[in-house]
Amino acid sequence: MPILDSLEAENDPDEVPRPVVAFGLALATPGLELGPHRHRKAQLLLTLRGVLTCEVESGLWLVPPNCAIWIPGGALHAIKASGTIEGYNAFIEPADGIGLPASCCTVAVAPLLRELLVRAASLPVDYPESGRESHLVTLLLDEVAAAPVEQLHLPMPANERLRRIIEMMIADPADRGTMASWARRAGLSERSLARILTRETGMSFGRWRQQLAILLALQWMAKGASVQQVALDLGYESAGSFVTMFRKALGTTPGRYMSTLRRTAEPGDDDSSHV
Incomplete structure (x- = not known):
């Protein structure tokens, strides 16, 4: 997948028949706001530089550098960003997310998980579903499930x-x-x-x-x-x-x-x- 200058992918991730669809992000904007929307697939949004805020249904979540927000499939959410944002965005098929968080959370990203996201973002959209690519995706899902949760959540009334x-x-x-x-x-x-x-x-x-x-x-x-x-x-x-x-x-x-x-x-x- 290419590096995008928008939070929205060129191909609708919900329509891509692969367990994980990932791409890099490179945004330089005085202010960016993606209004309330939802995906069928779950979403993992990692920031390496910059800070995102994400309101998901009844909570406000902060995503500082080297953290990622996990948004379950179907959850209504809105995203705000300012300044330079660099990171990775991955969409995960719910059926392949066994053991993954059931609710929204911010997680710390270890070097291995970050590198797996980098590798996943380099795969073509229709990457083979067997061999090396399959092993990479399986390990990525395991690392997401094991990522420690950060206390960066503010419940919203x-x-x-x-x-x-x-x-x-x-x-x-x-x-x-x-x-x-x-x-x-x-x-x-x-x-x-x-x-x-x-x-x-x-x-x-x-x-x-x-x-x-x-x-x-x-x-x-x-x-x-x-x-x-x-x-x-x-x-x-x-x-x-x-x-x-x-x-x-x-x-x-x-x-x-x-x-x-x-x-x-x-x-x-x-x-x-x-x-």
Whole structure:
């Protein structure tokens, strides 16, 4: 398959009679948005450079460098990207996805899985379904099933007043208002806000806002923002308090987390010419 300058393939992947259809991506755009749509086949979208956000039914997912989002077949989803995006896109036949995730998730991509995606993207659309190609596809599916899941998911409520709160929070993430103040802005009581948010997302207000802060922080750091700047933009009194929150949530510091994500995606990497 060729390297594409769009998130949409020239051939409809759902119509290609192969268990895996993969292609490379090389996008340079000030802003790209692919509206709500769905595929019969499952989708694995890997970013090597740049950051994607993907809203899948009731959740918002962040895809930073060297991670991939897994979207089950039939799931309604929308994708947004900005800046330079490089990576790989693979569509997987549901019948061949035994052992693969049943729900949407962001997964970390090990070097072997990345190389398998590179190799799969180099195959012709109608590659032979036996021999070396068959072994490559089988190993690719095994590696996707074994990929560790990253906590880069923000459950999204369906309630319109809660969605307005989310829009305001994203527009001004430094606003550290209390739950009571946010409830008043949405015309809700504090108790109603807590009840609806828990029912629709499974999270408390504090936990939900913390997860939003983590996703925004990772998005900004992937674009080059410093920890100090991110802490300031999120309304934290100091970088130290932000780092403490981040470590409690993800088990490591922001710097180490981003270093791990970027380890195999830096300019000059031996595989960068594949994209």
